[in-house]
Every structure is written in C-alpha cells, then in structure tokens.
Amino acid sequence: xxxxxxxxxxALITGASxxxxxxxxxxxAREGAAVALVARRRNRLxxxxxxxxxxxxxxxxxxxxxxxxxxxxxxxxxxLDRFGRLDILVNNAGIMLLNSALHTSIEEWDRxxxxxxxxxxxxxxxxxxxxxxxxxxxxxxxADLVNVSSxxxxxxxxxxxxxxxxxxxxxxxxxxxxxxxxxxxxxVSVVEPGTVDTELVNHLSDTxxxxxxxxxxxxxxxxxxDIADAISYIITRDRRVAVNExxxxxxxxxx
Amino acid sequence: MSNTLDxxxVLVTGASxxxxxxxxxxLxxxxxxxxxxxxxxxxxxxxxxxxxxxxxxxxLDVTDxxxxxxxxxxxVERFGALDILVNSAGVMLAGPIAGADTAEWTRMIETNLLxxxxxxxxxxxHLLERKGTVLQISSxxxxxxxxxxxxxxxxxxxVTAFSEALxxxxxxxxxxxxxxxPGFVATxxxxxxxxxxxxxxxxxxxxxxxxxxxxDIADAVVYAVTQPEHVAVNEILIRPTDQTR
Ligand SMILES: NC(=O)c1ccc[n+]([C@@H]2O[C@H](COP(=O)([O-])OP(=O)(O)OC[C@H]3O[C@@H](n4cnc5c(N)ncnc54)[C@H](OP(=O)(O)O)[C@@H]3O)[C@@H](O)[C@H]2O)c1
Ligand SMILES: NC(=O)c1ccc[n+]([C@@H]2O[C@H](COP(=O)([O-])OP(=O)(O)OC[C@H]3O[C@@H](n4cnc5c(N)ncnc54)[C@H](OP(=O)(O)O)[C@@H]3O)[C@@H](O)[C@H]2O)c1
Numbered sequence: 208x209x210x211x212x213x214x215x216x217x218a219l220i221t222g223a224s225x226x227x228x229x230x231x232x233x234x235x236a237r238e239g240a241a242v243a244l245v246a247r248r249r250n251r252l253x254x255x256x257x258x259x260x261x262x263x264x265x266x267x268x269x270x271x272x273x274x275x276x277x278x279x280x281x282x283x284x285x286x287l288d289r290f291g292r293l294d295i296l297v298n299n300a301g302i303m304l305l306n307s308a309l310h311t312s313i314e315e316w317d318r319x320x321x322x323x324x325x326x327x328x329x330x331x332x333x334x335x336x337x338x339x340x341x342x343x344x345x346x347x348x349x350a351d352l353v354n355v356s357s358x359x360x361x362x363x364x365x366x367x368x369x370x371x372x373x374x375x376x377x378x379x380x381x382x383x384x385x386x387x388x389x390x391x392x393x394x395v396s397v398v399e400p401g402t403v404d405t406e407l408v409n410h411l412s413d414t415x416x417x418x419x420x421x422x423x424x425x426x427x428x429x430x431x432x433d434i435a436d437a438i439s440y441i442i443t444r445d446r447r448v449a450v451n452e453x454x455x456x457x458x459x460x461x462x
Numbered sequence: 463m464s465n466t467l468d469x470x471x472v473l474v475t476g477a478s479x480x481x482x483x484x485x486x487x488x489l490x491x492x493x494x495x496x497x498x499x500x501x502x503x504x505x506x507x508x509x510x511x512x513x514x515x516x517x518x519x520x521x522l523d524v525t526d527x528x529x530x531x532x533x534x535x536x537x538v539e540r541f542g543a544l545d546i547l548v549n550s551a552g553v554m555l556a557g558p559i560a561g562a563d564t565a566e567w568t569r570m571i572e573t574n575l576l577x578x579x580x581x582x583x584x585x586x587x588h589l590l591e592r593k594g595t596v597l598q599i600s601s602x603x604x605x606x607x608x609x610x611x612x613x614x615x616x617x618x619x620x621v622t623a624f625s626e627a628l629x630x631x632x633x634x635x636x637x638x639x640x641x642x643x644p645g646f647v648a649t650x651x652x653x654x655x656x657x658x659x660x661x662x663x664x665x666x667x668x669x670x671x672x673x674x675x676x677x678d679i680a681d682a683v684v685y686a687v688t689q690p691e692h693v694a695v696n697e698i699l700i701r702p703t704d705q706t707r
Contacts, residue, residue, distance in 0.1 A: 349703065386706055394703055401694075427692040437695070440685055447672035447703050450682070454697035461633045 211239025212443040217290040219243045222300030224251035226405030230431035231297055234439050236264035243286040245269045274321045279329030293337040294345055298327045299355040303407050305366045305415045316369045323373035342392040349446040350393045353438050354381050358401045394449045396441050401456030404428040426459035466688040468493035471541040475524055475581055476551030478505035480649030481599055484676035485548055485683045490515040497537035524551045524577030534584040544588035546687055549578040550599040554614045557657035567613045574617035593636030595687050598625050602645045610660055638694045640686045645701030647674040671704035
C-alpha cells in the first residue's frame with residue numbers, strides 16, 4: 208500500500224458528483240490521494256465518497272454551490288481542516304448551455320460565466336498559497352493544478368459562443384498561471400476533452416439537446432474514466448515532467 | 463501483464479538517436495514489431511540488438527521520396543502491415559534570420575516538414591487499412607515562435623497544420639492522428655547547430671534546468687498509442703517543469 212504514486216497527497220475536485228469529476232475523484236483516490244469532493248448534490252457526493260471508502264480510500268463530501276464566492280473559499284479551508292494540506296486541485300465543475308446569441312437568455316450566459324469562470328477563479332485563488340506550500344513540503348516535491356477545459360477552448364462554433372469564451376479564457380488563464388508558478392514547482396495544466404458521455408447535456412433545452420445528440424450519433428463517446436485517466440497521467444508524472452496540455456477527443460470525432 | 467501492442471507494426475523515423483530511439487525501444491517493450499529508419503545504419507543496428515522485440519533496421523533519408531517509399535514497402539513486406547507511423551526525424555539548425563545560411567533552411571524544411579509529409583503519404587494506404595495511427599513529434603516551437611528559431615518553428619507549425627487537416631480527413635475512416643509537442647529534451651538535436659551563440663544558448667538551457675529525457679517522450683507516445691479505439695489523444699504538450707516558454 209505504501210507505494211501508490213499519490214500516497215499522502217490531498218486532492219480537491221470540483222464538480223465531483225457526476226461525470227468527469229466523479230471519475231477523477233475515484234481515480235485519484237485509487238492512486239492513493241485523499242480526496243475532497245465538491246458539488247451541490249449531497250447524495251451523489253456521498254455515493255462517490257462511499258465507493259471510495261469501500262475500496263480503502265479516503266474521501267470527504269463537501270456540499271457547496273461554488274458560485275457563491277464565500278463557499279468557494281470555504282471549500283479550500285474545509286479541505287485543509289479535514290486533511291491538513293492541499294497538493295492537487297482539479298477545477299472541473301462546469302456547465303454548457305449551448306444556444307445561439309439571438310435565442311439564448313442572458314441568464315444562461317451569466318450562469319456559465321459564474322460557474323466556469325468566476326467560481327473557478329475563487330477556488331483557484333484560495334488554493335494557490337496552499338499548493339505552493341505543498342510543493343515545498345511534500346515528498347512528491349511538486350503540486351498540481353489541473354483545469355478541465357474543452358475542445359470548445361480550441362475551436363469556436365455556432366451555439367457555443369459563451370461556453371467557448373469561458374474555455375478559451377480558461378486556457379489563457381492556465382498558461383499564465385503555468386508560467387507564474389513553475390518556479391514554485393506547482394505544475395499547471397489543462398485537459399481539453401471532446402465528447403464525453405456525462406450529464407453535461409442534460410441541462411440543455413430539448414431542441415439543443417437533440418441537436419447535440421444527433422451530432423454524436425454514430426460515434427462512441429469518451430467515458431468519464433478516459434479523461435480521469437488523462438488527468439491521472441498528468442499528475443503522476445515524475446516531478447521534472449510537466450504535461451501542460453492534453454487534447455483528447457472521442458475516436459470518431461472529426462470536429 | 464500482457465503487452466498492449468502485441469503484434470502491432472510500427473515504423474519510427476529518426477530512430478538512430480534521441481526521442482526516436484527511446485520511442486522505438488519503448489514500443490518494442492510493449493510488444494510491437496518495430497521498423498526503425500535513419501541515415502546512420504550502425505546506430506540502428508545497435509538499437510536492434512538492444513530492443514526486446516523484433517526490429518527491422520532500414521536505411522532511410524526522409525528528404526528522399528524514393529527512400530521513404532522503399533522504407534514503408536520494406537516494413538510492410540517484412541511484417542505484413544503497418545499500424546503506427548512515428549515521425550521523429552528532425553533537425554534544428556537554430557539561428558537568426560538575417561544573414562542565415564539558407565541551405566540550413568532547406569534542410570529543416572525538407573527534413574521536418576516535407577519529410578514527415580512524405581512518410582505520411584507513403585504510409586497512409588496501409589494505416590487506413592488497419593485503422594492505424596500517425597504520431598508526429600512536433601515541438602513547443604510548433605506552438606510559440608521565438609527569436610532565433612523562425613524556420614524551425616515554421617516547420618513545426620507546419621507539421622501541426624498538416625496534422626490537423628489530416629485528422630479531419632481520416633478520422634471517419636478510423637485513423638487517429640497524434641501530435642506531441644515536447645519542450646527541451648536532452649538529445650543530440652542541438653549538437654548540429656552551427657551558429658555559436660545559439661549553440662551556447664542551447665547548452666545553457668540544458669544545464670540550467672532538469673530537462674526531459676527521451677524516455678519521457680517515449681512514455682507519452684506509448685500512452686497515446688495504447689488507448690482504446692474510442693479514445694483519440696490528439697495532442698500532448700509536454701515541457702520540463704522548469705521550462706517557461
Ligand atoms: N461532457 C463533455 O462532453 C465535456 C467535454 C469537454 C469538457 N467538459 C467539461 O468537463 C467538466 C465536467 O463536466 P461533465 O461533462 O462531467 O458534466 P456533468 O456530469 O454535468 O458534471 C458537472 C459537475 O459540475 C457540478 N456543478 C455544477 N454546478 C455547480 C455549482 N454551482 N457548484 C458546484 N458544483 C457544480 C455538478 O454537480 P452538482 O450539479 O451536484 O452541483 C457536476 O458534478 C465541465 O467543466 C465541462 O465543461 C465536458
Ligand atoms: N530535443 C528536443 O529538445 C526536442 C524538443 C521538441 C521536439 N523535438 C523533435 O524531436 C524529434 C527528434 O529529435 P531528437 O531531439 O531526438 O534529436 P536527435 O537525437 O538529433 O534525433 C534526430 C533524429 O533524426 C534523424 N534524422 C535527421 N535527418 C534525417 C533524415 N534526413 N532522414 C532520416 N532521419 C533523419 C537522425 O538520424 P540520422 O542522423 O542517423 O539520420 C536522428 O535519429 C525532432 O523532430 C525534433 O524536432 C526535439
């Protein structure tokens with residue numbers, strides 16, 4: 208048991224109640240990390256935490272709506288209270304409300320900005336000093352900040368204007384932070400998944416959801432575990448190796 | 463543990479040193495049958511002796527289309543198919559644009575850009591048949607250009623553009639395209655730089671940080687090419703933790 212790659216490390220994962228976040232939490236726990244799970248749906252978080260505990264891992268469920276700024280800060284503090292440190296932050300919570308600028312409501316745009324951007328910034332800002340401290344004190348001698356972006360952070364399309372805005376912005380934020388924090392041995396990286404089979408599209412209106420589903424008809428989507436695997440690959444590299452960016456699409460995905 | 467690439471056939475260009483050599487060895491360790499190409503035959507022979515699996519050493523000059531076609535044909539003749547092409551052959555003759563010896567530009571473009579296009583062109587029919595993989599060793603210089611590496615960066619930006627178009631063309635037919643963009647790796651690459659200032663700068667980078675080792679890139683290659691069919695790792699940007707640009 209002692210030589211799991213993330214033994215002794217503590218990871219905070221936002222959006223850990225479903226999809227990519229839940230899979231990543233399970234995976235990092237399997238690699239030895241103690242994990243703090245953040246999302247709004249308490250019962251779903253408890254289920255993930257329970258699964259992890261059954262496999263001998265350590266997890267704590269932290270129920271919060273991180274679009275409330277104080278709650279975002281609290282998440283980092285509650286992780287420290289519980290586990291004493293923070294080595295890994297995975298910024299994963301996100302929402303994708305596809306729609307045309309003409310037909311969308313400004314409320315949909317606001318929701319994406321407040322979760323994909325503002326909440327992410329609040330959690331990150333609170334976490335950075337602790338990541339730096341972890342890098343200088345842990346046996347791994349490195350800390351990790353992994354942001355979950357999207358292919359929509361690389362290519363813009365109709366209907367994804369503001370979703371793309373949040374993900375392009377996240378890529379720029381990631382690259383600046385990477386340059387700022389490398390001397391502190393905090394690795395900052397970004398993962399850009401293509402189509403993953405998660406609950407992300409459940410929040411779309413019926414027509415946009417049908418259109419989104421039609422586009423992926425006939426291709427085998429990625430599973431959340433595939434992205435968890437990429438994130439795990441990044442975090443478990445030797446401390447001198449920084450995998451800055453991974454763009455991972457579904458095998459049949461041309462766009 | 464079963465070998466993940468059992469029976470797969472790989473062709474690695476630029477396998478006589480550095481990243482190509484480490485990659486050929488890593489893929490061989492995963493069970494692949496590996497054809498290795500470069501100009502220095504003696505280096506390929508010693509690689510073949512070191513490799514755990516079956517290795518076919520091929521005289522290959524990627525700037526010569528005939529040579530490229532012959533290497534692909536020899537690979538398929540020997541192993542019966544081609545599943546994975548790894549383009550690692552490359553040269554980096556860094557130096558400022560003003561006053562450059564343009565023969566060096568020609569060499570870089572012919573090796574890094576045209577050479578990798580020729581190998582894709584020759585290999586593609588076989589890769590389509592096997593729903594195979596094209597894996598390009600590009601560079602951080604394919605993402606950001608900087609003073610002193612204009613032409614090298616142009617070749618690597620070119621590789622990225624070519625690869626993205628190729629990806630869109632062949633994805634529906636089951637071929638996956640992977641671009642790996644390494645930062646500074648300790649290899650022979652910088653030894654060939656003729657400009658003394660650039661040569662010194664490269665040496666300096668090499669000693670000022672914990673550089674990547676060729677095996678780190680080989681590891682990323684293995685990660686990408688051993689994914690299940692429904693996963694396409696299209697791009698991996700990988701730097702030494704200490705490297706800023
Ligand atoms: N699925 C894809 O095809 C795909 C592709 C590229 C990128 N991504 C990105 O992957 C990330 C994860 O998405 P997913 O696909 O796994 O979708 P998902 O299953 O819908 O997961 C989203 C997660 O975010 C959480 N969340 C939403 N609002 C929140 C809030 N206000 N406070 C705290 N947590 C909140 C959700 O939990 P609660 O509802 O319980 O709060 C859930 O755990 C997102 O950033 C998304 O943009 C997904
Ligand atoms: N080292 C780095 O920091 C770094 C960073 C990013 C990207 N890369 C890329 O990685 C690739 C491999 O470079 P490396 O770092 O491993 O350098 P290396 O040790 O110098 O290897 C270069 C390889 O290319 C081969 N080659 C050169 N010209 C050739 C030709 N005309 N035909 C066939 N093979 C040829 C060389 O073999 P022969 O001389 O025997 O033909 C050698 O095997 C290159 O594409 C390079 O641009 C390297």
